[in-house]
Amino acid sequence: MSALELSDIQGTVLRGRPMPYYGTYLVFTVQNPRSALTLLERLLPKVTTAADWEAPAENAWINVAFSHAGLSKLGLPEDVLSGFPREVRQGMAARSAFLGDVGSSAPENWDMPHAGNGLDIGLLIMAGSIALRDDKIAIGHAAVSGLPGIVAAHRLDVGLPPTMREHFGFVDGISRPYIEGQGGTPLPGQPIAKAGEFVLGYENELGEIASGPGPQELWRNGTYIALRKLHQDVAAFRRFLRDNANSPEGQELLAAQMMGRWRSGCPLAKSPERDDPAMANDPLRNNDFLYLKEDPDGRVTPAGSHIRRANPRDALDGTVVDMKLHRLLRRGSAYGGVLPEGVMEDDGADRGLVIALINANPGRQFEFVQSQWMNDGDFISEGDRTDPFAGRKDKADDFVTLKPRKRYRGLSQFATTRGGEHLFLPGIGGLKWILGNVKPA
Numbered sequence: 001m002s003a004l005e006l007s008d009i010q011g012t013v014l015r016g017r018p019m020p021y022y023g024t025y026l027v028f029t030v031q032n033p034r035s036a037l038t039l040l041e042r043l044l045p046k047v048t049t050a051a052d053w054e055a056p057a058e059n060a061w062i063n064v065a066f067s068h069a070g071l072s073k074l075g076l077p078e079d080v081l082s083g084f085p086r087e088v089r090q091g092m093a094a095r096s097a098f099l100g101d102v103g104s105s106a107p108e109n110w111d112m113p114h115a116g117n118g119l120d121i122g123l124l125i126m127a128g129s130i131a132l133r134d135d136k137i138a139i140g141h142a143a144v145s146g147l148p149g150i151v152a153a154h155r156l157d158v159g160l161p162p163t164m165r166e167h168f169g170f171v172d173g174i175s176r177p178y179i180e181g182q183g184g185t186p187l188p189g190q191p192i193a194k195a196g197e198f199v200l201g202y203e204n205e206l207g208e209i210a211s212g213p214g215p216q217e218l219w220r221n222g223t224y225i226a227l228r229k230l231h232q233d234v235a236a237f238r239r240f241l242r243d244n245a246n247s248p249e250g251q252e253l254l255a256a257q258m259m260g261r262w263r264s265g266c267p268l269a270k271s272p273e274r275d276d277p278a279m280a281n282d283p284l285r286n287n288d289f290l291y292l293k294e295d296p297d298g299r300v301t302p303a304g305s306h307i308r309r310a311n312p313r314d315a316l317d318g319t320v321v322d323m324k325l326h327r328l329l330r331r332g333s334a335y336g337g338v339l340p341e342g343v344m345e346d347d348g349a350d351r352g353l354v355i356a357l358i359n360a361n362p363g364r365q366f367e368f369v370q371s372q373w374m375n376d377g378d379f380i381s382e383g384d385r386t387d388p389f390a391g392r393k394d395k396a397d398d399f400v401t402l403k404p405r406k407r408y409r410g411l412s413q414f415a416t417t418r419g420g421e422h423l424f425l426p427g428i429g430g431l432k433w434i435l436g437n438v439k440p441a
């Protein structure tokens with residue numbers, strides 16, 4: 001096991017967001033490669049690394065990522081560009097049929113730019129206060145000021161709603177893998193993942209060094225982010241609960257069965273009958289569970305629930321699927337105002353989740369999970385049935401529980417894709433390689 005080179009890895013790869021958090025995604029379009037290189041040069045000293053992870057010098061950071069189209073516009077050589085994974089080269093919009101981004105989720109309905117229409121460079125800003133966030137935004141704007149041919153194409157603010165929950169009412173951000181070499185100690189139940197699953201330049205679960213061809217300085221300590229903007233139809237979710245349970249307690253249980261956790265974050269696996277807020281708030285207990293021994297059929301945590309689909313833990317042991325190859329590191333954040341409690345009709349406002357899924361191999365990590373586990377039910381013998389929250393609903397719109405044995409029909413598209421891209425987040429050495437090796441035309 002080699003220690004991770006924290007001072008070369010961009011902060012967001014290893015650092016969770018502060019609580020509460022105030023973040024902004026800024027999207028830039030490149031029309032002038034020379035300006036883009038100057039922008040990069042100006043940004044380089046400002047990029048926050050993971051080195052201050054344990055003791056952050058300031059509770060705010062700025063990270064920079066590129067779409068493949070952006071790297072191409074910057075002028076990376078063809079032989080290097082062709083070394084990126086197919087999913088990144090094609091861009092997420094081109095992957096829409098495979099990813100189930102169809103109908104209302106189709107790219108023509110997206111409102112956040114993607115590689116095909118303006119997302120060349122993205123700045124990811126996260127901070128513990130609005131003032132700190134604004135300082136970082138000012139740095140981003142200063143870096144582009146006076147540069148011709150760099151267009152500020154989009155801004156999306158994110159932040160923890162006053163409810164301290166994501167918009168469907170769940171506490172989020174509990175479960176994530178522990179990355180070998182990250183420092184500290186894993187929490188009970190936290191799987192230990194080889195660093196190469198999340199950071200290029202290190203050994204992955206296949207025993208290979210995760211990397212790309214050609215200049216190793218470009219890849220080392222870099223990674224990929226599958227960025228998704230997911231609009232949430234909160235009123236439709238509330239109506240679904242109301243129409244399918246005949247008491248407030250029944251609604252809470254149904255919501256918990258769909259998620260696999262009570263809204264407090266307490267896992268059903270640890271407290272099947274009722275919510276246990278103390279358990280939810282205890283990091284030594286709230287993620288310490290498996291499925292196979294106690295609950296192989298999904299009587300407690302339904303096989304089709306969100307967390308059991310997204311991370312089946314040991315439930316698929318003994319099958320052809322190797323869970324270790326499909327892990328995701330999530331950085332989710334909410335956008336948009338809260339729909340007031342009790343409101344059952346949509347108010348037309350845009351609210352949802354921006355989910356940044358970090359992975360070193362987008363094909364066997366994010367794209368596998370989205371296409372096989374969110375948008376299909378074959379792996380749990382549930383045919384075309386999909387994830388209640390993050391699955392497409394044009395193939396199937398039902399959800400089943402075994403206790404009580406019940407089939408709930410008529411789930412609607414509670415989450416609709418409004419944007420998405422595979423981005424490359426280079427290490428500091430990678431950013432320097434670009435500056436040193438790409439010559440403006």
Ligand code: HEM
Binds near residue numbers: 170174230366369
């Ligand atoms: C609007 C859509 C979504 C919502 C509201 C949502 C919400 C949640 C919540 C509340 C949790 C439980 C908290 C936790 O374990 O940290 C969770 C876990 C998780 N979600 Fe999602 N999520 C959404 C979409 C997605 C998507 C698209 C993916 C990946 C393709 C995903 C992957 C995961 C994973 C890997 C976990 C951790 C499961 C575990 O380790 O037990 N989620 N999500």
